[in-house]
Amino acid sequence: MRSLIVTYVSLLGLLALTAGLSFIPMGMGNLIANLGIAVAKVVLIALVFMQLRSADSLTRTAAVTGLVWLALLFWLTLNDYLTRT
Amino acid sequence: MSDAGSGTLSRSSRASYLTAGYTLRSWLLTSDHKRVAWLYILSITIFFLVGAAMAAVIRVELATAEGDTVTADSYNKMFSLHGIVMVWFFLIPAIPATLGNFLIPLMIGARDLAFPKLNLLSWYIYTLGAIFTVYTVIAGGVDTGWTFYTPFSSMFSNSHVVAALTGVFIVGFSSILTGLNFIATVHKMRAPGLTWFRLPLFVWSIYATSLILVLATPVLAITLVLVILERTVGIGIFDPALGGDPLLFQHLFWFYSHPAVYIMILPGMGVTSELISCYSRRPVAGYRFMAYSILAIAFIGFLVWGHHMFVSGQSAYASLVFGLLSFMVAVPSAIKVFNWTATLYKGSISFETGMLYALGFVGLFTLGGLTGLVLASIAVDVHVHDTYFVVAHFHYIMVGGMVMAYLGGMHFWWPKITGRMYNETVGQLSAIISFIGFNLTFFPQFVAGYLGMPRRYHSYPPEYESLQLVSSVGAVVLAIGYLLPLLNLGWSAFAGRKAPGNPWNASGLEWSGASPPPPHNFSEPVVVAQEPYSYHTDDRDNPLVPDRA
Amino acid sequence: MTENVHVQEQFQDAEQQHSTDVLGMWVFLGSEILFFGGLFLVYTIYRQAYPEAFAEASSHLNLWLATANTAILLSSSLTIAMSELLLRQDRLRSARLAMAATVGLGLVFLAIKGLEYYLEYAEGLVPFLGSFSYSGPDADQVRLFFHVYFSMTGLHALHLAIGVGLIVSMLVLSFRCSDRARLERQLEVSALYWHFVDVIWVVVFPILYLIK
Numbered sequence: 001m002r003s004l005i006v007t008y009v010s011l012l013g014l015l016a017l018t019a020g021l022s023f024i025p026m027g028m029g030n031l032i033a034n035l036g037i038a039v040a041k042v043v044l045i046a047l048v049f050m051q052l053r054s055a056d057s058l059t060r061t062a063a064v065t066g067l068v069w070l071a072l073l074f075w076l077t078l079n080d081y082l083t084r085t
Numbered sequence: 086m087s088d089a090g091s092g093t094l095s096r097s098s099r100a101s102y103l104t105a106g107y108t109l110r111s112w113l114l115t116s117d118h119k120r121v122a123w124l125y126i127l128s129i130t131i132f133f134l135v136g137a138a139m140a141a142v143i144r145v146e147l148a149t150a151e152g153d154t155v156t157a158d159s160y161n162k163m164f165s166l167h168g169i170v171m172v173w174f175f176l177i178p179a180i181p182a183t184l185g186n187f188l189i190p191l192m193i194g195a196r197d198l199a200f201p202k203l204n205l206l207s208w209y210i211y212t213l214g215a216i217f218t219v220y221t222v223i224a225g226g227v228d229t230g231w232t233f234y235t236p237f238s239s240m241f242s243n244s245h246v247v248a249a250l251t252g253v254f255i256v257g258f259s260s261i262l263t264g265l266n267f268i269a270t271v272h273k274m275r276a277p278g279l280t281w282f283r284l285p286l287f288v289w290s291i292y293a294t295s296l297i298l299v300l301a302t303p304v305l306a307i308t309l310v311l312v313i314l315e316r317t318v319g320i321g322i323f324d325p326a327l328g329g330d331p332l333l334f335q336h337l338f339w340f341y342s343h344p345a346v347y348i349m350i351l352p353g354m355g356v357t358s359e360l361i362s363c364y365s366r367r368p369v370a371g372y373r374f375m376a377y378s379i380l381a382i383a384f385i386g387f388l389v390w391g392h393h394m395f396v397s398g399q400s401a402y403a404s405l406v407f408g409l410l411s412f413m414v415a416v417p418s419a420i421k422v423f424n425w426t427a428t429l430y431k432g433s434i435s436f437e438t439g440m441l442y443a444l445g446f447v448g449l450f451t452l453g454g455l456t457g458l459v460l461a462s463i464a465v466d467v468h469v470h471d472t473y474f475v476v477a478h479f480h481y482i483m484v485g486g487m488v489m490a491y492l493g494g495m496h497f498w499w500p501k502i503t504g505r506m507y508n509e510t511v512g513q514l515s516a517i518i519s520f521i522g523f524n525l526t527f528f529p530q531f532v533a534g535y536l537g538m539p540r541r542y543h544s545y546p547p548e549y550e551s552l553q554l555v556s557s558v559g560a561v562v563l564a565i566g567y568l569l570p571l572l573n574l575g576w577s578a579f580a581g582r583k584a585p586g587n588p589w590n591a592s593g594l595e596w597s598g599a600s601p602p603p604p605h606n607f608s609e610p611v612v613v614a615q616e617p618y619s620y621h622t623d624d625r626d627n628p629l630v631p632d633r634a
Numbered sequence: 635m636t637e638n639v640h641v642q643e644q645f646q647d648a649e650q651q652h653s654t655d656v657l658g659m660w661v662f663l664g665s666e667i668l669f670f671g672g673l674f675l676v677y678t679i680y681r682q683a684y685p686e687a688f689a690e691a692s693s694h695l696n697l698w699l700a701t702a703n704t705a706i707l708l709s710s711s712l713t714i715a716m717s718e719l720l721l722r723q724d725r726l727r728s729a730r731l732a733m734a735a736t737v738g739l740g741l742v743f744l745a746i747k748g749l750e751y752y753l754e755y756a757e758g759l760v761p762f763l764g765s766f767s768y769s770g771p772d773a774d775q776v777r778l779f780f781h782v783y784f785s786m787t788g789l790h791a792l793h794l795a796i797g798v799g800l801i802v803s804m805l806v807l808s809f810r811c812s813d814r815a816r817l818e819r820q821l822e823v824s825a826l827y828w829h830f831v832d833v834i835w836v837v838v839f840p841i842l843y844l845i846k
């Protein structure tokens with residue numbers, strides 16, 4: 001129960017941080033901060049709430065596979081859009 | 086109709102899954118994977134006939150250069166519906182949902198799939214998608230081609246695009262759930278002792294196919310939803326007027342639809358490995374390479390989709406990368422062809438129907454695969470893009486490859502599925518006729534395409550007429566080749582000779598019990614202690630006599 | 635615990651059944667990642683093509699309501715995780731309360747989302763149904779942003795509604811089914827789905843609302 005609540009409080013803290021940072025113009029920095037915080041939140045939820053912390057390697061693999069394939073989709077599509085002339 | 090298969094089996098014989106219930110209800114509410122396989126066998130056969138009827142109209146139209154049989158508009162609808170029906174309602178579910186459903190639990194020593202009710206639900210979802218597709222046909226068809234390219238599909242087509250998209254969207258969920266079920270089953274339900282490298286290659290191939298189903302289909306689903314939203318409420322994600330990019334649709338579409346080709350061919354490779362090994366009495370050569378190359382094909386298959394877009398306006402750099410990656414798929418594919426050949430070497434080969442189909446598969450797949458390399462070469466592709474060369478290429482893979490393997494597999498496991506033997510001579514004849522008919526139909530299209538004849542036109546310059554006529558005549562031969570197994574297998578299910586438990590002297594776990602199997606698989610727990618394909622060429626001493634008990 | 639537990643016929647024991655169910659849900663979520671992934675790709679492509687228009691459009695969204703909604707969803711993830719834990723500790727009544735709280739928070743999220751949609755409608759920012767009246771710079775691309783915005787948040791809301799249905803059915807199950815192992819298993823699988831919907835929102839929130 002304790003770890004659930006600690007996680008929850010950290011998530012709310014990160015939310016406050018990301019919302020607050022959006023009022024400070026940092027250019028690219030905002031994008032990086034927002035995405036970084038989002039990733040941190042996702043990792044917290046996945047590890048603690050979704051119990052990947054204590055999961056076996058098969059479950060972890062299943063959890064990561066979707067992300068790897070998403071990366072393939074992004075990689076090869078951006079490969080086109082970022083090299084258009 | 087669904088319980089026809091069980092109708093004449095004598096009730097006095099031992100209980101089988103076919104005799105476990107005779108009512109329609111006992112079939113429609115079953116969660117037995119063997120019965121769900123039957124639901125799919127009947128459904129996809131119906132859709133194969135529907136798709137074939139459309140192909141017949143196309144071939145009649147193309148027999149002459151003038152567009153005289155149907156209007157240009159009807160012709161567009163014919164090839165669109167032919168593609169939609171054949172791809173999503175026949176080829177994608179063909180082997181996984183029929184042979185896969187029936188065989189996976191039996192091959193891995195499991196009592197059923199991991200989620201039997203979900204398996205039945207998948208069939209109902211398939212049926213719901215099928216209803217939308219049938220509605221599309223009745224309401225007047227769709228003319229976008231099976232690829233639904235925007236902005237034509239989203240802004241201009243006046244045909245029943247939304248109904249067609251909805252049908253495909255729904256059937257996608259059936260695919261995802263089937264794939265999920267197989268993945269969980271193969272991971273969690275294997276009998277003790279059945280390690281990954283003791284699995285038959287058929288199980289490997291269905292597993293890899295399932296990965297593609299689960300990881301590629303959702304991207305198609307969201308893409309189709311976006312087009313549906315654009316047509317119905319006007320959410321114009323791909324609308325060029327707002328700065329949207331129709332080419333983005335193609336990226337998303339082919340992220341699914343290229344791997345979908347491997348959904349169609351990988352199970353065929355699995356079937357072929359089983360057949361060639363059994364009928365040449367030799368273990369599959371390079372088993373581990375075969376397993377790894379199945380996974381490699383499934384993975385690399387995700388990285389090549391842009392070769393469909395060489396002339397669509399993607400960047401030259403992207404084309405280069407996609408072209409290179411496309412060449413790489415040829416490596417594991419070649420390993421497979423090489424190993425099938427090596428399996429035959431010094432084997433004790435016999436030419437039962439299944440073997441003829443399997444050998445046909447290897448030949449046609451090789452030709453289809455090699456012409457794929459031609460299409461992956463950017464400069465050549467610019468010349469033959471959207472010509473009959475492409476049409477011939479993918480029919481060699483999907484029809485020459487997949488349908489040959491499907492029919493070969495159906496013949497091979499038919500005694501297990503129905504407990505009856507088909508007529509061997511008619512079977513062999515049908516394999517040979519469909520091989521000849523197939524080449525007659527599609528080889529001329531390579532030539533026509535190379536000479537520059539574009540696809541998807543209902544009338545064409547007369548210099549292509551002789552090639553197209555050969556193709557149309559070939560289609561008649563091919564149709565005979567497909568009708569024969571339908572009659573042969575259909576007849577034998579009622580009146581064929583009773584089949585023994587293991588008519589082919591085959592090694593897989595699925596052959597260990599009675600034919601047809603009892604309703605509950607493996608009442609005695611199974612422990613596996615041997616490698617797959619324990620064949621010996623001196624099995625010659627126990628020749629393959631089908632009635633041997 | 636494993637004795638007098640009903641195991642479905644295809645499984646050997648309760649442990650196999652449990653780990654298979656969990657794996658099945660994770661595979662499904664992997665599929666869902668790619669379902670939303672298509673939309674994320676669309677978003678990325680258009681944002682890198684029209685950064686100013688996307689920033690402009692984003693500034694018309696209601697950041698406060700969305701932040702409150704994020705907090706609500708995070709809270710609901712906490713309550714559903716608590717209900718799992720409470721159930722394992724055999725505190726059925728508290729577990730039910732936590733489930734009910736999850737359902738309540740989910741409904742509040744949907745209500746606030748509905749309010750947001752209404753405010754956007756009133757401002758003429760709904761790009762379909764003929765009500766789009768934005769006429770500032772880059773009007774077309776701003777409209778494109780709202781197409782993406784409505785499909786993303788709409789799809790997420792649909793998933794959340796399904797999640798609410800799932801948790802309600804778990805509540806019903808907790809009253810009607812005496813097989814505790816089954817309830818635990820199904821609640822765990824439903825909770826995975828619930829957390830996933832939360833995860834999607836955690837990504838959607840900064841990319842739609844926090845562009846400057």
